[in-house]
Amino acid sequence: xxxxxxxxxxxxxxxxxxxxxxxxxxxxxxxxxxxxxxxxxxxxxxxxxxxxxxxxxxxxxxxxxxxxxxxxxxxxxxxxxxxxxxxxxxxxxxxxxxxxxxxxxxxxxxxxxxxxxxxxxxxxxxxxxxxxxxxxxxxxxxxxxxxxxxxxxxxxxxxxxxxxxxxxxxxxxxxxxxxxxxxxxxxxxxxxxxxxxxxxxxxxxxxxxxxxxxxxxxxxxxxxxxxxxxxxxxxxxxxxxxxxxxxxxxxxxxxxxxxxxxxxxxxxxxxxxxxxxxxxxxxxxxxxxxxxxxxxxxxxxxx
Amino acid sequence: xxxxxxxxxxxxxxxxxxxxxxxxxxxxxxxxxxxxxxxxxxxxxxxxxxxxxxxxxxxxxxxxxxxxxxxxxxxxxxxxxxxxxxxxxxxxxxxxxxxxxxxxxxxxxxxxxxxxxxxxxxxxxxxxxxxxxxxxxxxxxxxxxxxxxxxxxxxxxxxxxxxxxxxxxxxxxxxxxxxxxxxxxxxxxxxxxxxxxxxxxxxxxxxxxxxxxxxxxxxxxxxxxxxxxxxxxxxxxxxxxxxxxxxxxxxxxxxxxxxxxxxxxxxxxxxxxxxxxxxxxxxxxxxxxxxxxxxxxxxxxxxxxxxxxxxxxxxxxxxxxxxxxxxxxxxxxxxxxxxxxxxxxxxxxxxxxxxxxxxxxxxxxxxxxxxxxxxxxxxxxxxxxxxxxxxxxxxxxxxxxxxxxxxxxxxxxxxxxxxxxxxxxxxxxxxxxxxxxxxxxxxxx
Numbered sequence: 248x249x250x251x252x253x254x255x256x257x258x259x260x261x262x263x264x265x266x267x268x269x270x271x272x273x274x275x276x277x278x279x280x281x282x283x284x285x286x287x288x289x290x291x292x293x294x295x296x297x298x299x300x301x302x303x304x305x306x307x308x309x310x311x312x313x314x315x316x317x318x319x320x321x322x323x324x325x326x327x328x329x330x331x332x333x334x335x336x337x338x339x340x341x342x343x344x345x346x347x348x349x350x351x352x353x354x355x356x357x358x359x360x361x362x363x364x365x366x367x368x369x370x371x372x373x374x375x376x377x378x379x380x381x382x383x384x385x386x387x388x389x390x391x392x393x394x395x396x397x398x399x400x401x402x403x404x405x406x407x408x409x410x411x412x413x414x415x416x417x418x419x420x421x422x423x424x425x426x427x428x429x430x431x432x433x434x435x436x437x438x439x440x441x442x443x444x445x446x447x448x449x450x451x452x453x454x455x456x457x458x459x460x461x462x463x464x465x466x467x468x469x470x471x472x473x474x475x476x477x478x479x480x481x482x483x484x485x486x487x488x489x490x491x492x493x494x495x496x497x498x499x500x501x502x503x504x505x506x507x508x509x510x511x512x513x514x515x516x517x518x519x520x521x522x523x524x525x526x527x528x529x530x531x532x533x534x535x536x537x538x539x540x541x542x543x544x545x546x547x548x549x550x
Numbered sequence: 551x552x553x554x555x556x557x558x559x560x561x562x563x564x565x566x567x568x569x570x571x572x573x574x575x576x577x578x579x580x581x582x583x584x585x586x587x588x589x590x591x592x593x594x595x596x597x598x599x600x601x602x603x604x605x606x607x608x609x610x611x612x613x614x615x616x617x618x619x620x621x622x623x624x625x626x627x628x629x630x631x632x633x634x635x636x637x638x639x640x641x642x643x644x645x646x647x648x649x650x651x652x653x654x655x656x657x658x659x660x661x662x663x664x665x666x667x668x669x670x671x672x673x674x675x676x677x678x679x680x681x682x683x684x685x686x687x688x689x690x691x692x693x694x695x696x697x698x699x700x701x702x703x704x705x706x707x708x709x710x711x712x713x714x715x716x717x718x719x720x721x722x723x724x725x726x727x728x729x730x731x732x733x734x735x736x737x738x739x740x741x742x743x744x745x746x747x748x749x750x751x752x753x754x755x756x757x758x759x760x761x762x763x764x765x766x767x768x769x770x771x772x773x774x775x776x777x778x779x780x781x782x783x784x785x786x787x788x789x790x791x792x793x794x795x796x797x798x799x800x801x802x803x804x805x806x807x808x809x810x811x812x813x814x815x816x817x818x819x820x821x822x823x824x825x826x827x828x829x830x831x832x833x834x835x836x837x838x839x840x841x842x843x844x845x846x847x848x849x850x851x852x853x854x855x856x857x858x859x860x861x862x863x864x865x866x867x868x869x870x871x872x873x874x875x876x877x878x879x880x881x882x883x884x885x886x887x888x889x890x891x892x893x894x895x896x897x898x899x900x901x902x903x904x905x906x907x908x909x910x911x912x913x914x915x916x917x918x919x920x921x922x923x924x925x926x927x928x929x930x931x932x933x934x935x936x937x938x939x940x941x942x943x944x945x946x947x948x949x950x951x952x953x954x955x956x957x958x959x960x961x962x963x964x965x966x967x968x969x970x971x972x973x974x975x976x977x978x979x980x981x982x983x984x985x986x987x988x989x990x991x992x993x994x995x
Contacts, residue, residue: 294991295664297773299949300692302666303991315989321960388809408967492751492804495967498960512637513956514986515665 282528289313289521312522321500322523326530328412329502333480333534336416340476341469343420344427348465349457351428352435363432366425374422378489381418386493406494415486423479427472434468435461470542474535481531484508503527596878598623600886601639602653603630604865605830606899610892614885621878623651631655632955636662639870643667648870650879651886656689656863657754657951659698664949664990669869672696674880681888685943686905690866699883702902703864704825705937706758709832711820712844712926714743722846726790729849733799736820744801746821747813748791750962751804753955754862755823760976761859761945762848763787768948774993775948779980780973786851788972795966802966811835823848825861826934830900833924840923845930847937858940863947864902903938950986957982 289312295303316322347366351359369377383389385405387397396403405414438461446456462469484504491497491505499513500506503523511520600611600623611625626649628635636658642648643665654662662668672695679687682700690698715722715732718739723729733745749755760767764783769776794800801819803810813819815836822828832843848858867883869876886892890911893904898914909915915931922929948954961975961982987994 293665295949296991297993298770298775299660299987299990299992300663303664383808386809388812492807493809495750495802495963498963499956500960509956512634513632514953515640515661515950 285521285524288518289525290518292518308518312519313526315519316523316526321498322503322506325500325503325506326526329481329483332412332416332483332502333477335412336419336480337473337476339416340420340424340427341473343424344431344472345465345469347424347428348431348435349461352432352461353453363425363429366428368425369422370426372422374485375489377422378418378486381414381421381486382490382493385414385490406490406496408496411490411494411496415483415490418486419479419483423476427475430472431465431468434465438464470539474538477534477538478531481527481534595620595622596875598651598875598879598882599626599649600624600651600653600867600882601626601628601635601649603628603635604653604896604899604901607653607896607901609899610886610895613891613895614882617891618885621882623882628653631658632952636952640665640667643871646872648872650869650873650875651867651883652870653701654698654866654868656686656700656703656866657947657955659690659866659868660692660947660949661951662868663692663697664992667871668697669871669873669876669880670695670697671699671869671876671880671883674877675699675884678884678888681907682905683907683938685941686864689863689947690868698866698868699880699887700905701865701867701887702827702896702904703938703941704827704861704902705934705941706762706823706825706848706859706861707930707933707937708846708848709822709824709828709843710846711817711839711842713842714817714820722844723849724847725853726849726851730790730794730799733794734797737799742818744799744813744819745794746800746823747803747805747810747819748795748800748966749805749810750802750966751807751959753958755805756958756962758859758861759791759823760784760787761942762857763851764857764942766942766945768946769944770946771995774995775987776995777948777980777984777987779983780977784976785973788976792972795972806831815839817842825902826931826937827900827902828861829921829925829930833921841926843925844928845925845933847933856936856940857942858937860941860945863945864905866905903934948983948987949992950983950990953986954979954983957986 290307290309291305292308292312293303294306295301350356351362351366356362372380384392387393387404393403393405404410405417442460442464443456446460451459482504483502487497487501487505488508491499491501499509504527507520507523507527510516510523595618598621602625608625611623614621614623628638631654635653639648639652640662648667659668676696678699683703686700686703690696690700710722714736718735720732720735721728723732729745736743736745757767760783763786765778765781765787767777767779767781767784769778791800795802801813803813803819805822805824810819814822814832815838817839822832824831829845833840847856850857867886869879869883873879887896888906893906893909894912894914896902897904897912898918904912904915906912915935958975958979961978962972964970965972965975984994
């Protein structure tokens with residue numbers, strides 16, 4: 248913006264204000280205010296005294312809730328678990344969505360519209376319902392799949408401690424792969440067909456068209472999908488909450504969000520919950536922006 | 551469609567999505583100072599809201615409304631306490647618009663007091679203590695002030711599949727040794743069959759077993775709490791269940807889960823130790839097994855003893871802080887839990903073992919064809935009456951019982967999952983609980 252000299256003079260435009268004001272108000276009320284409230288609340292703590300039967304008082308404890316959260320081994324473990332989950336889920340999601348999109352957009356795809364809808368349908372199923380349905384499929388007593396496998400001698404327990412992260416990754420993959428696929432298909436559709444024609448005239452194979460034209464051109468969308476998936480995995484909450492009663496492998500602080508929920512609603516400590524939520528939000532920012540910086544560095548076009 | 555300038559919009563999207571997450575997880579924490587004046591106005595009729603999770607309790611509310619002109623009660627159904635009902639009540643108190651009367655477990659009353667969420671109703675119901683069983687009345691009394699009217703207790707009994715026991719030729723286990731032998735016989739008869747589900751998700755169940763083993767986890771002295779979760783009695787109970795788990799004689803399974811429901815229906819789980827109110831749950835979950843069940847007393851640690859316990863005490867009605875009509879609310883709570891007509895309804899719908907001292911007018915305890923026929927004609931109330939009389943009434947619930955429940959189930963889960971000793975789960979819970987109480991500023995000896 249160095250063109251200040253030639254820029255037309257600022258005029259008061261009422262329409263602009265009328266149209267943006269509702270958004271600004273709502274944004275301030277439902278996004279900014281709760282964040283400020285959470286940050287403020289995380290600096291306080293309610294203290295009782297004696298036997299605990301008198302009225303408690305609210306005291307300023309500064310960063311005590313943050314130290315408390317970060318010195319709770321199970322909370323730190325849940326952060327580590329989340330990291331592990333991201334390492335499983337993010338590549339799995341991006342590769343699956345990209346694979347589906349490339350398959351459906353290839354010249355030889357059959358009934359691409361039908362399959363596009365089919366893959367997208369799970370996204371329309373609410374997360375809680377999806378987790379419940381998968382929960383039934385993960386328990387030997389109610390799962391026809393596991394019963395069938397057991398009949399031929401294969402015993403798997405998706406909800407054991409070694410399998411539970413994959414079981415959850417599977418639910419998330421099932422729910423969101425189709426959605427991410429649509430984003431990538433839209434990007435693929437935007438590629439001018441002249442590029443393909445030119446490549447074919449030059450004798451390029453389907454594989455090298457995919458590798459040298461399609462992939463580089465959908466790169467921004469792949470980044471978008473990756474960032475969305477990183478954010479999604481950091482907010483992991485519904486699936487473990489629903490599966491928790493079904494297995495000993497999921498504790499009440501399995502993920503940081505679940506830990507915050509537990510503090511707020513089971514243990515009656517909303518201030519500590521606020522501190523935990525702020526920690527998760529900060530990690531979300533760091534990871535998302537870190538990833539963007541990494542992929543958008545100058546000269547980093549080879550990924 | 552996604553040009554070179556994409557990352558700017560991505561950043562906005564990130565900001566938005568992250569914010570939504572934070573906002574959603576914190577929305578429920580918001581509060582505004584509750585400063586509603588509690589004036590019992592003379593308007594006619596006074597409107598009262600009552601929050602409860604007991605199925606069909608509306609019948610008792612209807613009976614109240616039919617017999618009272620000056621007060622009208624509206625029932626609001628909430629999720630059972632620890633699963634969200636309490637959180638809803640506490641948030642409403644903080645926000646300054648609570649329901650007037652709330653259903654509270656005995657274990658939750660100290661928790662609500664720590665949150666300053668209950669009205670002192672001594673002036674309205676303080677002279678009614680004679681109507682109730684003394685230990686149940688006392689669960690609502692702190693520092694000589696009355697905060698809740700007891701409704702019903704949950705004395706433990708053992709529901710068992712009489713047909714399975716009979717077909718295997720096993721006598722009803724009166725001691726835990728016999729219980730262990732029965733567990734072996736049942737599992738040997740069919741590898742899919744177990745004597746019971748080890749309900750790792752149910753703190754009240756785990757606590758009830760310890761209490762029946764002679765444990766007394768909480769007491770007060772010198773204006774401070776004594777916490778004794780890992781005492782010898784508790785560890786003895788833990789070691790017993792450890793043996794059953796190690797030998798694969800119990801099914802590691804959360805009760806009330808879909809898997810457990812299936813196992814109760816198909817007889818893979820042959821017994822269930824639970825509160826008296828569980829009869830209604832069993833009848834609802836497994837109607838096809840009617841006539842096959844019976845109820846017996848808890849197995850004893852020493853032959854000839856008669857020691858019982860409760861499923862997290864029982865349930866009470868309390869007036870929430872900020873109620874606009876505390877007097878009428880307290881009077882409704884008293885009527886609901888002591889009027890014979892109401893108590894009859896409550897007993898019938900499965901609220902639990904009545905807290906009133908004189909149960910002679912409670913006809914549903916004497917003859918209830920629906921209940922008795924499900925249990926092969928047995929008068930199961932005899933068992934629970936005896937159990938209620940055998941409860942150690944000195945058991946006290948601490949503040950932060952919700953922390954206790956959540957910590958205990960987490961620790962037991964991780965012991966079962968990691969193969970570490972169950973006794974460690976109790977020592978860890980002891981440490982967790984002491985730390986939580988101290989962090990809250992509560993004195994611990």
